[in-house]
Amino acid sequence: xxxxxxxxxxxxxxxxxxxxxxxxxxxxxxxxxxxxxxxxxxxxxxxxxxxxxxxxxxxxxxxxxxxxxxxxxxxxxxxxxxxxxxxxxxxxxxxxxxxxxxxxxxxxxxxxxxxxxxxxxxxxxxxxxxxxxxxxxxxxxxxxxxxxxxxxxxxxxxxxxxxxxxxxxxxxxxxxxxxxxxxxxxxxxxxxxxxxxxxxxxxxxxxxxxxxxxxxxxxxxxxxxxxxxxxxxxxxxxxxxxxxxxxxxxxxxxxxxxxxxxxxxxxxxxxxxxxxxxxxxxxxxxxxxxxxxx
Ligand code: 3HC
Numbered sequence: 001x002x003x004x005x006x007x008x009x010x011x012x013x014x015x016x017x018x019x020x021x022x023x024x025x026x027x028x029x030x031x032x033x034x035x036x037x038x039x040x041x042x043x044x045x046x047x048x049x050x051x052x053x054x055x056x057x058x059x060x061x062x063x064x065x066x067x068x069x070x071x072x073x074x075x076x077x078x079x080x081x082x083x084x085x086x087x088x089x090x091x092x093x094x095x096x097x098x099x100x101x102x103x104x105x106x107x108x109x110x111x112x113x114x115x116x117x118x119x120x121x122x123x124x125x126x127x128x129x130x131x132x133x134x135x136x137x138x139x140x141x142x143x144x145x146x147x148x149x150x151x152x153x154x155x156x157x158x159x160x161x162x163x164x165x166x167x168x169x170x171x172x173x174x175x176x177x178x179x180x181x182x183x184x185x186x187x188x189x190x191x192x193x194x195x196x197x198x199x200x201x202x203x204x205x206x207x208x209x210x211x212x213x214x215x216x217x218x219x220x221x222x223x224x225x226x227x228x229x230x231x232x233x234x235x236x237x238x239x240x241x242x243x244x245x246x247x248x249x250x251x252x253x254x255x256x257x258x259x260x261x262x263x264x265x266x267x268x269x270x271x272x273x274x275x276x277x278x279x280x281x282x283x284x285x286x287x288x289x290x291x292x293x294x
Contacts, residue, residue, distance in 0.1 A: 002112065002167045004174075005029060008084035010101055012043025012074070014237070014275070015118055016090035018146025021047045022175045023088075024071040025147075031073045031081055040074035047072065050147065082108045086171060088140055089127075090118040093243040098122070099130035106131040114164055116140040120191055120240070121247040124184045125157040135161040138168040141188055142177075144236060152177040157184040186251040187244075195248055196256035198241060201229035203260050205294060212280050212290040230280035231288075234273035242267045262293060 007023040009016050009032045016032060020043075024030040034040040048069055054060040078101060081087055087105060089098055102115060115137045117127055128134035139155025152172040156165045172179040182188040187195060201215055210218065216228025225232075233241055242264065248257035266279065271291075273279030281288035 001163070001170060002085070002114075004085040004114075004167065004171050006031070006084045008033065008081035008087035010081075010087065010089040011091040012040060013090070014144055015142060015146060017043045017047050018144070019088055019090055019118065019142055020044075020072060021050065021068070021147055022177075024068045026175045027071070029071055029073075031075060031084065033075050033078055033081060035076065037074075037076060040076060044069075044072055044074050078104050079108050081105060082110070084109065084113055086114040086116055086168070088116045088118055090142075093120060093122065093240060093247065095122055095126055098127055102127055102130050106133060112136075114138065114168060116168060118142055121186050121195075121244040121251075123157070123186055123251075124155050125159065128157055128159055134159040136164050138165055139182065139184065139188065140168060140172060141182075141190075143190070150176075150178045151190070152179045153182045153188045153190065154179045155182045155184050155188055186248050187257075191244065191248070195241075195244055198229050198233050198236075199245060199256060199258065199260060199263075201233070202263050205230075206260055206262050208294065212293070230290075234279035234281055234283075237273050237275055238263060238279050239267050239272045266293070 007028040007030045009020045009030060012020065012032045012034045020030050020032045032043060034043060051060060051065040051068060055062050055065050089101065091097060098117065115131065117124055117139055118141055119139065124137055124139045128137035131137065137157065138160055139153065141153035141155065143149035143151050154169045154172055169179050180189065204215060205212060212230050216230050219225050220228045227235065242259045245257055245259035270276055271278045274283055277283050280291060282291055
């Protein structure tokens with residue numbers, strides 16, 4: 001099996017920074033690419049803060065934190081990822097944006113570099129088709145918060161070389177994750193089932209079935225989910241959820257994937273969830289307070 005030593009990560013937002021953190025923590029030299037120095041610094045600074053909390057709690061030695069941070073580098077130049085053995089993409093859920101990066105990387109990377117996408121809802125084949133290496137493209141789908149959630153969906157397309165898939169699967173395990181094998185269908189396993197649930201929760205709210213708090217409480221206490229659907233939607237990001245809904249609806253033409261009107265209006269108004277301070281809850285005070293939306 002091919003050995004992975006250097007890991008590239010595209011994007012240093014919520015998911016990319018988590019992926020970079022777990023890769024560096026597993027001992028890999030990790031280079032993260034973002035669009036500007038400012039975003040690179042913010043992303044890597046955020047990882048340092050996360051690790052600092054673990055040190056404060058006595059869960060990590062300060063030297064280990066320093067070693068992890070020492071293995072992390074940032075760049076704004078895609079060409080700096082040319083020597084990576086695997087590159088994991090975690091940028092915005094937009095096929096054109098992703099494929100432009102893959103095309104550039106396809107030209108600058110050696111022929112053995114594995115390309116992996118953390119896409120939530122696009123298919124891996126639609127990215128593989130933009131490169132001259134479709135057999136070296138897989139999905140590696142992580143879950144938020146990446147350092148905490150154990151699952152990685154490892155996705156093979158009909159063109160993926162089985163040896164490349166095995167390397168990607170072993171790589172996911174080496175990060176301390178529990179990988180599962182998935183076919184290249186939009187949403188893989190988790191989002192295929194989770195997205196209709198989140199969309200149905202919003203439809204239940206629109207129909208006046210119950211309040212935001214009571215729907216959340218119902219699912220949390222009635223089924224043991226760690227978060228109710230609205231807390232979870234705010235956590236994932238409503239702009240992201242809306243994009244995922246659009247992509248999955250286009251793929252399956254089934255209403256259960258479609259973004260409900262309320263979600264569309266919230267996104268238009270910049271209510272993106274926790275990251276923007278407002279979503280189904282308002283996060284400006286000491287405790288989140290449910291918004292008046294219907
Ligand atoms: N980053 C890193 N670590 C975090 C974190 C974060 N954002 N949030 C919490 N943690 C850590 C804490 O530091 C703590 O660590 P410790 O046990 O070592 O002290 C541990 O996680 C537990 O945190 P808390 O005690 O503060 O809180 P909870 O016990 O409530 O757990 C949670 C927080 C893990 C986020 C839990 O609420 C949960 O599992 N929620 C569901 C998350 C989920 O469903 N994620 C999937 C979203 S879908 C997705 O990502 C797919 C995409 O394609 C849409």
